Structures are given as C-alpha cells and as structure tokens.
Amino acid sequence: MSTEKRAVILVSGGLDSTTVLAMARAQGYACYTLSFDYGQRHRAELLAAERVSAVLGDVEHKVVKLNLDSIGGSALTDTDLAVPEEETEGIPITYVPARNTVFMSIALGWAEVLGAQDIFIGVNAVDYSGYPDCRPEYIAAFETMANLATRAGVEGQKLSIHTPLMDMGKGDIIAAGVALGVDYELTVSCYQADEDGRACGKCDSCRLRRQGFEDAEVRDPTRYF
Amino acid sequence: MSTEKRAVILVSGGLDSTTVLAMARAQGYACYTLSFDYGQRHRAELLAAERVSAVLGDVEHKVVKLNLDSIGGSALTDTDLAVPEEETEGIPITYVPARNTVFMSIALGWAEVLGAQDIFIGVNAVDYSGYPDCRPEYIAAFETMANLATRAGVEGQKLSIHTPLMDMGKGDIIAAGVALGVDYELTVSCYQADEDGRACGKCDSCRLRRQGFEDAEVRDPTRYF
Secondary structure, eight states, X not given: OOSSOEEEEEOOSSHHHHHHHHHHHHTTOEEEEEEEESSOSOTHHHHHHHHHHHHTTOSEEEEEEBOGGGTOOOTTTOTTSOOOSSOOXXXXXXXXXXXXXXXXXXHHHXXXXXXXXXXXXXXXXXXXXXXXXXXXXXXXXXXHHHHHHSHHHHTTOOOEEEOTTTTOOHHHHHHHHHHTTOOGXXXXXXXXXXXXXXXXXXXXXXXXXXXXXHHHTOOOOOOBO | OOSSOEEEEXXXXXXXXXXXXXXXXXXXXXXXXXXXXXXXXXTHHHHHHHHHHHHTTOSEEEEEEBOGGGTOOOTTTOTTXXXXXXXXXXXXXXXXXXXXHHHHHHHHHHHHHHTOOEEEOOOOTTTTTTOGGXXXXXXXHHHHHHHHHSHHHHTTOOOEEEOTTTTOOHHHHHHHHHHTTOOGGGOOOOTTOOTTOOBOSOSHHHHHHHHHHHHHTOOOOOOBO
16 A cells, blocks of 8 residues: 555535645645535536546545435435525425435545545534534544444554534635635535536525625635526 | 334345344334445345345335445455455455445435334344454444434434344354244345356355354255356
C-alpha cells in the first residue's frame, strides 16, 4: 500500500460536501470521492459531483448505484411526495431513511479496500437539526461501530469519521470554501434543480444557500430558473 | 400503521438466513424479506432467496441492487480473485468489505419506512470467526448507532437487531430449522453454485454445510455438481 494519506470523501455535488473536499485536500489527503445514484430527483447533483471532484483534484471518483427509491419514504426519492417550498417543523419530508448510514457504510467498505483510515462527510447539525443522522452523537456511534466492523479495526488501526462542518453556519462554510478557492458556481444544492443545474430558489435547500451567501457577504453565483 | 408486529429479515437464500426467517415467523412477526443484488458471483442465491421467502410466508420480498463489485476487494464480487477450496487462516478472502454494515443499513431504512422495530440477520460467530462483522460486539455497536440514526430512535422507539444464530453451531442451526419445518433443499450456500443452484462441495461454505448435516444427523439434501 502506498504511503500517501488516503481519505474517502462523500461528495454530493452540493455546497457543503464540495467545501469538505476542499478542506480534505488542504489537509494533504489523497482524496477518493464517492457519490451515489440512489434514485434522487435532482440528478443534476451527480453531474455537479463529477465536476467538483475533477476541479478540486480527486484521485478517483466513484458513483455507486443503489435503488433506495424502492424502499420509499422521502420526497427526494418518492415522486408521489411533493418537495415542500415552505419551512416545516420536525423531521422534514425530504429526509431519506437511513441515508447517511447507508452512504457511510459503503464509504467504509471502499476505505477498507483502499487502506484509507479517514472518511469525510459534510453533515451539519446547525442547518439540518431535523435530521437524526446529522447529529454528533450519531456520527460518534457510527465511528465506534465502524471500528468493530472492519479488518482494519480488528488489526488495531483507527478509522475516523471527519465532519468539519458539524458546528458551522452556512455563511461560515461559504467563507471557508471561498478562502480555499472553491468556485460555488460548480455546485448544485436545489432539491428540484433542472438538468442544467439551475435552482428553484424556493425549497429549504435553496433558502439556506441563498441566506449563506448573504451572511458571508459573498456574491451568490447560483443560476436560478 | 397496522398493529401487526413487523420485522425486516435479511435473506440471502442460504441455510442460515432461511433458518432465521423460519424463527422470526415462528415468533409471530410479519416478515418483510430483503435481499441484495450486489455483483455476487453466486446469483443462484437470489433465486433461492425469492423461493424461501415465498415458501416461508413473507409479506413482501424486496431485492435492492447495488454495485459493491465496483469497490472490489473480495473473491465473492471480484472475478480476478479465486474462491479458495481449502481452509484459510485469519480473515478470509471471501469477506466482502463492510457487507453486513451496508446490508443492515439498508434494512434500517426499510424498517423505518415500514414502522418495524426489529431486524433479523443470520450472522454467526462460530463458523465465521474470521469475519469482523459477525461478532456480537459489532452487532451491539450497530444497534446503538441505529437507534441514533433514525426518526424512530429520536421518538424513543427501540430498534433491535436480532441474531438468533450468533452462538449456534451449523448442526444446531439445521436441527432448529428442521424442527420448524424448513426444507433445506430450497437453499443455496455454495460460493460458486451453478445457475441451477447446484453446489461445488469444496468451498468453505459447502464444507461447513455438509458437516452441519452430519452433526445434526439429518440427510443432506444439497445437490452437488
């Protein structure tokens, strides 16, 4: 195995995960980026994930297909449910059951194959407080489980789950990314982006993003339809 | 949500998971069976999984496709690696990185959609001591993580991972299944079974299975090629 410091980075093509990728690169990691084709409505995400991975200098970008839409339960995968355009209380309908758990599990498998001891994910407890799998206590429990699940764990290597955005507001995330040279025009955050990656400007994700650029006092490069 | 007691059962079509399904049915669960099309060599497994689910009275059987072969690392998904036909030391080459973690994570998502609080998996620490993700401490850590990952966990419902075979030898598993009326001719265990579900008789899995029938003093119904 090479002596380079390898990491698996979960990259959705959105603003958060793109910032995380820039952070991991700045820390000297050889970055293996992982995206999922899971029946999400916003397929423009996958194109954006490929674009940002290339621009930010990944070693390899992999897209794993899995049909999470077959288990249903979220407005992001179930076409019978509407994406809400107003703020909602509690766990949002855009929450995909066990999504982060599934994604990090597959990242764990790839990390094991690569001999990587680090996984980066852009979860955030500030903006996504309604998602159970975006909380620090959940991430800590996943890390404990991961270290019992794998060959590396058995052999005494420590696998770490990095969540550098956990306690950051959207404005701080954008300011950090801009400082690292991230071009946010490459990214797509909208839950119902069109094929060209243009955003609705109305969904939860668009509202948070737009507010973030205002807070960071950075020009919003998002193309709206 | 109905008042029936629902459970998600991971069913591979092999001897162990089929026995687990029979056990869950005997405990009165409405069984939702889940299989994976993950690039495994032994596709006869998937046919067997469908067959045993139907015969043992599942409510619904779902097959989730995911291309784990793209991350490589195991003789079960990587066609460049040979399936060993002799006993090996340490973690076997047939170990698929993070497989149980990925499978249980998707089961967790489906359980959440179904309102099920119980997941059954046929892991076994006796015959699979070389697999890190077949140990009781791993299962306990997964359960802890799962209860932090989901809406149900946040709302105070307890999700349980059931591993009724954990401490059983293969002979005891077979004896328990026979007592519940399981017809093991329906099942496929061989790592390199042919399309008709006939077994090689030589791989680790075949050897364990054959010994199990001997130990249980039950006629071995396996069809070998």
